Amino acid sequence: MTATRELLPTVAPPSGACCAPMVREAIDPEPARELAHAFKALSDPARVQLVSIIAAHDGGGACVCDLTEPVGLSQPTVSHHLKILVEAGFLTRTQRGKWGYYAITPGSLDRIAESLTGASPLGR
Amino acid sequence: MTATRELLPTVAPPSGACCAPMVREAIDPEPARELAHAFKALSDPARVQLVSIIAAHDGGGACVCDLTEPVGLSQPTVSHHLKILVEAGFLTRTQRGKWGYYAITPGSLDRIAESLTGASPLGR
Numbered sequence: 182m183t184a185t186r187e188l189l190p191t192v193a194p195p196s197g198a199c200c201a202p203m204v205r206e207a208i209d210p211e212p213a214r215e216l217a218h219a220f221k222a223l224s225d226p227a228r229v230q231l232v233s234i235i236a237a238h239d240g241g242g243a244c245v246c247d248l249t250e251p252v253g254l255s256q257p258t259v260s261h262h263l264k265i266l267v268e269a270g271f272l273t274r275t276q277r278g279k280w281g282y283y284a285i286t287p288g289s290l291d292r293i294a295e296s297l298t299g300a301s302p303l304g305r
Numbered sequence: 306m307t308a309t310r311e312l313l314p315t316v317a318p319p320s321g322a323c324c325a326p327m328v329r330e331a332i333d334p335e336p337a338r339e340l341a342h343a344f345k346a347l348s349d350p351a352r353v354q355l356v357s358i359i360a361a362h363d364g365g366g367a368c369v370c371d372l373t374e375p376v377g378l379s380q381p382t383v384s385h386h387l388k389i390l391v392e393a394g395f396l397t398r399t400q401r402g403k404w405g406y407y408a409i410t411p412g413s414l415d416r417i418a419e420s421l422t423g424a425s426p427l428g429r
Contacts, residue, residue, distance in 0.1 A: 204360035213353040224345035229327055229337040236328035294418035
């Protein structure tokens with residue numbers, strides 16, 4: 182096993198267009214499509230659990246080897262879910278030796294939250 | 306046509322369990338399932354557009370008759386999407402004469418946003 186990335190590239194976080202506020206004025210079709218894509222990545226219970234576990238993980242990223250037991254799924258299935266979350270911009274992946282380590286892409290969850298609440302989060 | 310509800314009952318907003326924060330500590334399977342269900346309702350571009358249009362609508366709710374043209378879909382298709390959003394707790398529906406009028410369930414978008422950001426929204 183080399184130190185090169187094994188399964189997944191690290192992708193850029195969602196673009197600004199992704200998280201245009203959807204509650205202040207009617208959103209255009211393209212940002213609506215991008216937002217829907219982000220929500221789709223979170224539309225599976227296992228992926229919600231994975232994001233939650235990784236977000237709550239103390240620094241340094243969570244190893245895929247530590248994620249299978251809490252969600253009760255096989256490693257290939259967990260890797261599949263993680264890939265979807267990386268591609269949607271919620272997770273970043275780094276390779277350390279044998280394992281991939283996953284961390285929340287900074288700001289990615291906030292941007293989705295902002296899109297739901299407009300300029301004044303929780304003010305609605 | 307009567308004043309009784311024509312298509313959809315008004316449902317209660319999502320339960321508190323729905324929107325347990327998913328970023329402060331690892332979420333349990335049941336709230337993860339409920340959150341995933343909420344995200345799934347928002348995982349379609351047309352539904353994101355509909356929520357956006359209704360949220361931006363000036364008071365009194367948006368008539369289904371006003372929603373078809375902006376999203377470019379037939380009324381049955383729009384009604385199908387609206388039903389999913391009502392069932393997920395994002396919209397409430399009231400009947401006025403011939404038409405159903407839709408409004409954002411107060412707090413429903415905020416609760417989802419809070420689940421993404423934890424106790425301190427935008428602080429992450």
